[in-house]
Amino acid sequence: MNIQWYPGHMTRAKRKLEEQLKWVDIILELADARLPLSSRNPLLNQLLGTKQRLLLLNKSDLADKVRTEQWVTMLKKDGPVLAISSTTSIGIKNIVPLLEKLMTEKRERLAARGVRERPIRVMVVGIPNIGKSTLINQLTGGSQAKTGNKPGVTRGNQWVRIHDKVELLDTPGMLWPKFDDPEVGRKLAVTGAVRDEVFxxxxxxxxxxxxxxxxxxxxxxxxxxxxxxxxxxxxxxxxxxxxxxxxxxxxxxxxxxxxxxxxxxxxxxxxxxxxxxxxxxxxxxxxx
Ligand SMILES: Nc1nc2c(ncn2[C@@H]2O[C@H](COP(=O)(O)OP(=O)(O)OP(=O)(O)O)[C@@H](O)[C@H]2O)c(=O)[nH]1
Ligand SMILES: [Mg+2]
CATH class of the missing domain: 1.10.1580.10 (Conserved Hypothetical Protein Ylqf; Chain: A; domain 2)
Known part of the structure; x- marks a missing residue:
C-alpha cells in the first residue's frame, strides 16, 4: 500500500533528525505497547546507524499485560527495553537511571579526551501520537511540550532539560511512506497514529x-x-x-x-x- 498522505512536515522532520543526530548521545524510541512491531519505524535502523538506543513500549496501560511482558523479554535480545505509560507513570522512574547506565561508557571515553561533563543528550523519536511530548512532560514534571490526542501535534524540534543530568529533544512524530503490509496501516490507524481522514x-x-x-x-x-x-x-x-x-x-x-x-x-x-x-x-x- 502506498501512502499518498505522507505529510510534508514528516519529510522535513526526517531531514531535521539526520541533522540533529550528531549532537545526540542516546535515542529514546517510543513504540506502542499494543503494537511492539507495527509501531516501529523500519527506516530508523538506517537513519540512526549505530547510535545507542533505548526502546520504550509506551501506553502499556492500554495493552494486554501478559503479552507486554513477553514482548519485553523478546525485544531485550536486541537491546534495552522498558514498558512504560506516560499518563499513569508506570515505569517512568526507571528511565533516567537506565539512560545514565547506557551513557557510562561514552562518558568515560569523553572524560579520557578531557571533555567536560555535560548533560546526556537524548532525542525522543516515534510515530505520531505515541506520547513523546507527554513523556517529556512527565519526566520534567511540567508542561513545556505541547501534547494532544491526535497525530501531528509537535511540529518543530524542541530541547527540554529534565535536570542537570539529562536534556531531551522532542521531535515530530514520523511515519514511513509505504506500509508493505496493509494490516500494519490499519493497526496504526485504529490506535490513533494515522489521521482520521486517511482511512x-x-x-x-x-x-x-x-x-x-x-x-x-x-x-x-x-x-x-x-x-x-x-x-x-x-x-x-x-x-x-x-x-x-x-x-x-x-x-x-x-x-x-x-x-x-x-x-x-x-x-x-x-x-x-x-x-x-x-x-x-x-x-x-x-x-x-
Ligand atoms: N492511555 C495512554 N495515553 C497516553 C500515553 N502517553 C500519551 N498518551 C496520550 O496520547 C496522546 C498523544 O500524546 P502526545 O504526547 O501529544 O504524542 P506525541 O508523540 O508527542 O505526538 P506528535 O507530536 O503528534 O508526534 C495524548 O492524548 C496523550 O494523553 C500513555 O502511556 N497511555
Ligand atoms: Mg508531540
Whole structure:
C-alpha cells in the first residue's frame, strides 16, 4: 500500500533528525505497547546507524499485560527495553537511571579526551501520537511540550532539560511512506497514529470489530452487553460482506445513533466505536 498522505512536515522532520543526530548521545524510541512491531519505524535502523538506543513500549496501560511482558523479554535480545505509560507513570522512574547506565561508557571515553561533563543528550523519536511530548512532560514534571490526542501535534524540534543530568529533544512524530503490509496501516490507524481522514472510518471500524471478535470476544461482548444471539448476528454480517455495516448497526443501536426513519447512523457508530477502543475501555489489547 502506498501512502499518498505522507505529510510534508514528516519529510522535513526526517531531514531535521539526520541533522540533529550528531549532537545526540542516546535515542529514546517510543513504540506502542499494543503494537511492539507495527509501531516501529523500519527506516530508523538506517537513519540512526549505530547510535545507542533505548526502546520504550509506551501506553502499556492500554495493552494486554501478559503479552507486554513477553514482548519485553523478546525485544531485550536486541537491546534495552522498558514498558512504560506516560499518563499513569508506570515505569517512568526507571528511565533516567537506565539512560545514565547506557551513557557510562561514552562518558568515560569523553572524560579520557578531557571533555567536560555535560548533560546526556537524548532525542525522543516515534510515530505520531505515541506520547513523546507527554513523556517529556512527565519526566520534567511540567508542561513545556505541547501534547494532544491526535497525530501531528509537535511540529518543530524542541530541547527540554529534565535536570542537570539529562536534556531531551522532542521531535515530530514520523511515519514511513509505504506500509508493505496493509494490516500494519490499519493497526496504526485504529490506535490513533494515522489521521482520521486517511482511512474510511466505517471500513476501519468494521475491520476492528472483526478483529476484536476474533481476539477478544468476551471483552467486546461484555463492554457492549451483547447477547450470544447478537454476537452470532454480528458474525453473519462478516460472512456476507455486501451487508457490511451490520456490525456497526449493532454498535449504533447500543449507543443510540439513530437517524430519521429509525435507521442507524453507522458513521457515527464507527466514530464512537473507534473512540471507545482507543480509550482502552473495551479491552486491553496487544495487536502484534
Ligand atoms: N492511555 C495512554 N495515553 C497516553 C500515553 N502517553 C500519551 N498518551 C496520550 O496520547 C496522546 C498523544 O500524546 P502526545 O504526547 O501529544 O504524542 P506525541 O508523540 O508527542 O505526538 P506528535 O507530536 O503528534 O508526534 C495524548 O492524548 C496523550 O494523553 C500513555 O502511556 N497511555
Ligand atoms: Mg508531540
Amino acid at each position: 474510511d472510518q466505517e471500513e476501519l471500524a468494521l475491520w476492528l470489530l472483526k478483529w476484536l471478535k476474533a481476539n477478544y470476544p468476551q471483552d467486546l461482548a461484555g463492554f457492549y452487553k451483547l447477547t450470544a444471539e447478537e454476537m452470532t448476528e454480528a458474525e453473519r454480517s462478516d460472512e456476507n460482506e455486501s451487508e457490511s455495516g451490520f456490525g456497526l448497526e449493532l454498535i449504533g443501536r447500543k449507543r443510540g445513533c439513530l437517524i430519521s426513519g429509525g435507521r442507524i447512523d453507522t458513521f457515527k457508530a464507527a466514530q464512537i466505536f473507534l473512540r471507545e477502543f482507543r480509550s482502552g475501555k473495551i479491552a486491553k489489547v496487544t495487536m502484534d
